[in-house]
Amino acid sequence: MLYDLNIAWSPSTTQAELERTLRFAKNLGYDVVALNHAVSAPIPNTPAPITNPLPLLNPISTTTTPPTPPPTLPTILRRVSLTITDPSTTNYRLTDYTRAYDLLALRPTTEKAFSWACTSTTEPPALISLDMTSFLGWHIHHRTAMTAVHRGTRFEICYSQALNPAADARQRANFIGNVLSLLRATKGRGIVASSEARSSLLLRSPADVINLLAVWGLGPERGTEAMGTGARAVVVNEGIKRRGFRGVVDIVRPAGEDEEAAAARKEEVKAAEGQKGGKKQKGQQGQKRKGEEGGAGGAGQGTISKRQAKKMRKETLQTA
Numbered sequence: 001m002l003y004d005l006n007i008a009w010s011p012s013t014t015q016a017e018l019e020r021t022l023r024f025a026k027n028l029g030y031d032v033v034a035l036n037h038a039v040s041a042p043i044p045n046t047p048a049p050i051t052n053p054l055p056l057l058n059p060i061s062t063t064t065t066p067p068t069p070p071p072t073l074p075t076i077l078r079r080v081s082l083t084i085t086d087p088s089t090t091n092y093r094l095t096d097y098t099r100a101y102d103l104l105a106l107r108p109t110t111e112k113a114f115s116w117a118c119t120s121t122t123e124p125p126a127l128i129s130l131d132m133t134s135f136l137g138w139h140i141h142h143r144t145a146m147t148a149v150h151r152g153t154r155f156e157i158c159y160s161q162a163l164n165p166a167a168d169a170r171q172r173a174n175f176i177g178n179v180l181s182l183l184r185a186t187k188g189r190g191i192v193a194s195s196e197a198r199s200s201l202l203l204r205s206p207a208d209v210i211n212l213l214a215v216w217g218l219g220p221e222r223g224t225e226a227m228g229t230g231a232r233a234v235v236v237n238e239g240i241k242r243r244g245f246r247g248v249v250d251i252v253r254p255a256g257e258d259e260e261a262a263a264a265r266k267e268e269v270k271a272a273e274g275q276k277g278g279k280k281q282k283g284q285q286g287q288k289r290k291g292e293e294g295g296a297g298g299a300g301q302g303t304i305s306k307r308q309a310k311k312m313r314k315e316t317l318q319t320a
Contacts, residue, residue, distance in 0.1 A: 003231035004210065005034040005079065005127070006101065006158055006194035009054060017199070019057070019073070024073045024200040032069070034077040043082060043093055050093075054078040065244035077235065078205040079103035081129060087116035094123050104240055105129050111138035117150035125239050127192060129156040132178040133171035139183040154234055155182055157226070158196035159204065159265055161293065165320050176216060183217045190233060191218060193226040212289055 004025055009018065016034075025033050028167065035054050058077055080101040085108075098104050105127035108114040117128050128148060130136070145155070162175045185192070195211060197203045204212070206227055232285035304312075 001031040001212050001232060002029050002227050003032045003034075003192075004030045004203075004227070005032075005077070005234065006036045006081075006105075006129070006156065006196045007033050007229055008198040009037055009214075011034045011053065015055065015057075018055070020205070021197065021200045022057070022073045022076065022285045023076060025203055028197040028203060028205045030206075031188060032077065032231075034079040036079045037101075038081045038083070038107075040083045042085070043089065047063055050096045051099045052078060052080075054101075055239055055278055058231045067211050073286055077102040079105060081105040081107055081109070084113040084117060087113050087120075092122070094121060094125070098123060098241070102242075103127065103234070107131065108118075114138065115144055118144045119150075124148075124151040124153050125193045127156045127170055128155050128181070128194075129158065129194075130178065131161070132157070132282065133161045133167055135174055136178060141180050142187075143184070145185040149186060152237055154190050154192045154230060155186060156192045156194050157182070157213070157216075157218075158194050160196045160198075160202040162212075163202060165203070178218045188218055188222045190230070191222065191226045192231050193223065194231075316320075 007021060007025065007318055010286060037052075057073060078101050080097050080098065091260050094104065103126045104123075106117045106121075106125045107129050108117045108130075114128075114130075117125065147227070148155070148198070157179060162172050167175075193209055195203055206224075209227060210220055210223040213226065214220055216228070
């Protein structure tokens with residue numbers, strides 16, 4: 001399965017345009033996509049609950065008429081990207097955004113915010129997405145980047161930032177330099193490739209993305225992993241955080257089994273275990289009884305003592 005975890009969305013995006021982009025992504029081969037809602041700094045610190053404005057789309061579009069089969073849409077996730085400048089006012093709000101969205105991404109704009117996103121967040125974000133077209137102004141250290149990777153956070157490279165017609169030569173040069181710096185710091189590990197496409201014109205096929213990443217310094221194997229297993233790990237880990245017990249154990253049951261069938265199956269397992277325990281206990285009691293009978297028979301028919309053998313030998317000599 002192939003993943004594109006960043007399809008840009010804004011309140012001005014129409015549903016028809018959004019469906020066109022998602023349909024084109026499905027035709028290119030992407031099975032799972034994430035609609036991205038960007039929240040700029042400063043992050044509101046009001047105690048009001050976070051609302052998710054992203055639309056819920058049906059997995060099948062009904063715009064076409066029979067007998068033509070309706071085109072299917074990919075699996076859609078909902079993601080939020082927080083632009084972080086001052087981390088002191090954002091840390092306690094991460095849990096609220098995590099509950100409202102499927103994926104949480106951070107976009108730090110300062111060195112302090114980048115170090116905080118990598119090492120000091122109360123809850124590790126799913127992705128750290130940098131604006132590669134801008135001059136960062138700080139050095140990406142290997143230890144800081146690998147700390148984020150070991151915590152389960154992935155770094156995102158959005159290739160449409162370099163392919164956007166509005167980007168000039170200076171922005172493209174910044175993009176290539178920042179990507180090389182990130183790959184040097186992470187040694188190609190913990191990388192996720194996304195599009196951040198605002199329209200279908202900025203989407204590229206997986207083979208084209210792998211070739212672009214190879215030109216920018218990421219090998220083909222790492223490039224395939226950036227859109228496949230690496231992105232899937234992000235989705236699975238975030239799903240377990242929200243569904244599982246304390247974010248560690250995911251409790252599931254067989255597909256198509258209702259609660260009554262599950263309860264009946266548990267009773268059958270308990271009854272079978274009880275029967276096995278009864279048989280085992282009876283077998284142990286029978287073995288014990290046999291051992292006791294054998295011990296009693298051995299006392300009467302077993303070997304004689306040395307004193308008795310000496311006495312019998314003396315009686316034999318006297319009779320002789």
